[in-house]
Amino acid sequence: MTTTAPPAPAREVLRTVRHARRRRTVLVCTVLVAAVLALAWLSLVWGGRTGDTLDYLAGLLGTGEGGGEFTIGRLRLPRVALAVLVGAALGIAGGIFQSVLGNPLASPDILGVSGGASLAAAFAILGLGLTGAAVGVAAFLGATVVAAAIYLLAWRDGVTGFRFVLIGVAAAFVVNGGIGYLLTRAEVSDVRAALVWMVGSIGTPRWGDVAVLAVALLVLAPFVVGVSWQLRALGLGDEAAAGLGVRVERTRLLALALAVALTAGATAFAGPVAFVAFVSAPIARRLLPTGGTVLGPAALVGAVVVLAAELVATHLVPSLEVPVGIVTGAVGAAYLLWLLATTDRREATS
Amino acid sequence: MTQTLTTGPRRRSAPTRRRLLALGGAVVLLLLVVAASLALGARDIPLGTVLDALTARVPGDNDHNVVLDQRLPRTVVGLLVGCALGLAGTVMQGVTRNPLADPGLLGINAGASLAVVLSITVLGITSPAGYVWFAFAGAAAAMVVVYGIGSMGRSGTTPVKLALVGTALTAGITSVLTLLLLGSTTATNTYRFWAVGSLAGRGSGTGADVLVTLLPFLAVGAVLALLSGRALNLLSMGEDLARGLGLDVRRSRILAVLAAVLLAGGATALAGPVVFVGLVVPHIVRPLTGPDYRWVLAFAAVVGPALLLTADVIGRLVARPGELEVGLVVALVGAPMMIAIVRRARLAGL
Numbered sequence: 001m002t003t004t005a006p007p008a009p010a011r012e013v014l015r016t017v018r019h020a021r022r023r024r025t026v027l028v029c030t031v032l033v034a035a036v037l038a039l040a041w042l043s044l045v046w047g048g049r050t051g052d053t054l055d056y057l058a059g060l061l062g063t064g065e066g067g068g069e070f071t072i073g074r075l076r077l078p079r080v081a082l083a084v085l086v087g088a089a090l091g092i093a094g095g096i097f098q099s100v101l102g103n104p105l106a107s108p109d110i111l112g113v114s115g116g117a118s119l120a121a122a123f124a125i126l127g128l129g130l131t132g133a134a135v136g137v138a139a140f141l142g143a144t145v146v147a148a149a150i151y152l153l154a155w156r157d158g159v160t161g162f163r164f165v166l167i168g169v170a171a172a173f174v175v176n177g178g179i180g181y182l183l184t185r186a187e188v189s190d191v192r193a194a195l196v197w198m199v200g201s202i203g204t205p206r207w208g209d210v211a212v213l214a215v216a217l218l219v220l221a222p223f224v225v226g227v228s229w230q231l232r233a234l235g236l237g238d239e240a241a242a243g244l245g246v247r248v249e250r251t252r253l254l255a256l257a258l259a260v261a262l263t264a265g266a267t268a269f270a271g272p273v274a275f276v277a278f279v280s281a282p283i284a285r286r287l288l289p290t291g292g293t294v295l296g297p298a299a300l301v302g303a304v305v306v307l308a309a310e311l312v313a314t315h316l317v318p319s320l321e322v323p324v325g326i327v328t329g330a331v332g333a334a335y336l337l338w339l340l341a342t343t344d345r346r347e348a349t350s
Numbered sequence: 351m352t353q354t355l356t357t358g359p360r361r362r363s364a365p366t367r368r369r370l371l372a373l374g375g376a377v378v379l380l381l382l383v384v385a386a387s388l389a390l391g392a393r394d395i396p397l398g399t400v401l402d403a404l405t406a407r408v409p410g411d412n413d414h415n416v417v418l419d420q421r422l423p424r425t426v427v428g429l430l431v432g433c434a435l436g437l438a439g440t441v442m443q444g445v446t447r448n449p450l451a452d453p454g455l456l457g458i459n460a461g462a463s464l465a466v467v468l469s470i471t472v473l474g475i476t477s478p479a480g481y482v483w484f485a486f487a488g489a490a491a492a493m494v495v496v497y498g499i500g501s502m503g504r505s506g507t508t509p510v511k512l513a514l515v516g517t518a519l520t521a522g523i524t525s526v527l528t529l530l531l532l533g534s535t536t537a538t539n540t541y542r543f544w545a546v547g548s549l550a551g552r553g554s555g556t557g558a559d560v561l562v563t564l565l566p567f568l569a570v571g572a573v574l575a576l577l578s579g580r581a582l583n584l585l586s587m588g589e590d591l592a593r594g595l596g597l598d599v600r601r602s603r604i605l606a607v608l609a610a611v612l613l614a615g616g617a618t619a620l621a622g623p624v625v626f627v628g629l630v631v632p633h634i635v636r637p638l639t640g641p642d643y644r645w646v647l648a649f650a651a652v653v654g655p656a657l658l659l660t661a662d663v664i665g666r667l668v669a670r671p672g673e674l675e676v677g678l679v680v681a682l683v684g685a686p687m688m689i690a691i692v693r694r695a696r697l698a699g700l
Contacts, residue, residue, distance in 0.1 A: 103514070105511070105514035105515070105518065106514065109521065110514065110517050110518050110521055111517075153689050153693075154692075154693075156693055163692055163693065165513070165514065166450065166513055166688075166692045167688075167689050167692055169455065169513045169514070169517050170685045170688045170689055170692070171685070172517055173454065173455065173517075173625050173626070173681055173685065174681050174682065174685045176520075176681075177546070177547075177625075177677060177678045177681035177682070178678070180542070180545055180546035180547070180675070180677065180678065181546060181674070181675065181678050183542045183545075183546070184542050184543055184546050184675065188535055188538060188539050191538060191542060192532065192535070192538065195528055195531065195532065195538070196532070198528075199525055199528045199529075274521055274522070274524075274525050275521070275522070278518070320532075320533075322529070323528075323532075325525055325528075326525050326526070326528060326529045328525075329521065329522055329524070329525025329526065329528075330522065330525060330526055330529075332518075332521075332522060333518070333519065333521075333522025333523070333525075333526070334522075336515075336518045336519070336522065
């Protein structure tokens, strides 16, 4: 460390390090993609005949008879596709929240943003008697409104991480109170429906749902890529970032807005699947060598988490349809304890 | 062993007289609120009739029945719960040196809720006197988890970290709760009314047994809390200084935490999870008392119940002939106060 190396070997060393890092990143991403594919395949074939799946996929490619149209094409494939999209959206959203707010524990599901979606959806189900897509629209609006409220209330010559986090926590508890109120005023049977929705489940989506979410993600993707570069600069501190030519407050607002849009979109279709946003980015950061913002891998991790949880939820209790959010919630709570117990050495709160 | 730092004639200083006056004012306010709580509701009863009911009950008189069988138990529960939460919040803010500590915010209520639901659904315990113990155990476990994890690492407990750990724990517990509730409609039905936090019907009928069972615990907790004032004063100067001044830091911490668990667990078992009272009360009180915890605690024991009963009366008046649960009213009143605290305070350095 103290010995000054001659310039040429130093450059050599730097290059090897960079190479090693890049190789590690590529390796991690490849493994994650492979995991997504493997889990997706498992979800398609588990509990059915493998032949059906092969037939159906061959049918898609135009080289087979296209058997298994109903089980695979109508039931399982949309489900898998939605799980991947929801996981990716939540993973990215969590990653953005954590790096903008400078806190590894912050995420939309903890800060009342997902709670806003739940409240609005509960109101739609219990108060207005809506079902299906209308609930999703209400959830989207709820998440957006609560997020905007948190942002505005946290604003005082700019938004600092800790103020946003604490006001988000307050919002989460208010929203919980509102949900409790709605639940006590409704029929028990409706309450069950609302509870299932609020815990988050992939359910049986139609291709139309999947397409809407996919298009939304595609539209948002370029912005996410754009903002991720500036987030990396923001990670150096506000002043350093400003020095690098980043317009700090605008970047923060844009990034949070993107994250909220992603959360609201995913929540509209699958409900607030607990803890996916919370765990994905930290896992991704742990897998990669460099640290910093890791939105791409976070998206992959999110997809892996939701797919795996969905598999467990479907096959854990054969007689009962367990909502996926219960699995992610329980796993997430355990992960939280572990994360807190181990990451504190490089603590970066407030 | 304990030397008073102030020497000289034991004459009440001007600030002390002012504080005593303020405390007297607070007690008068509390009495007014109690009177309101007995008189107001779905049907307003004149104060004269209330007094008649209390002193010379006429059996069969409808107004007298309402006052004695419904409003009196409810008011007593409100007094106890408010006092317990106010003291618990103050003690926790002192022990954690964290202006945002609150039994609800830190997940203590959620821990108690989970333990109660587990005891109902898994162990089949139905008598409140039976599951009270689980409420205590759950509250204690949650306190240990949140405080233990939140204080790990170099930076110790920061308000942001504790709040996030508490909220995340609440979120995780909520999804486990949902899993337990989905299996049973009756449990869902019981739980949803308990979970919203209410004083209605909690002190009469079977509730009276709970009240009697809990009373000793709340009393012990309150005494421990009120006696912890000096220790909290010393702890607020920092651990090292407190030790240097002759305080057994570990013992006082354990006693204070024990007080908080008894009070918060008891309050939760009695009224369900009520957030924000413990958070807000010390902040209302401090401008009157200054930082001396002995005074803050004395005031909190009076202002806590006044706040909770006021919220309860408001809840009864705004939605006549129905009512809003006190937990919801407190959340709606408390959240703006928390937001104001967050916006005003320089919490980042804490």
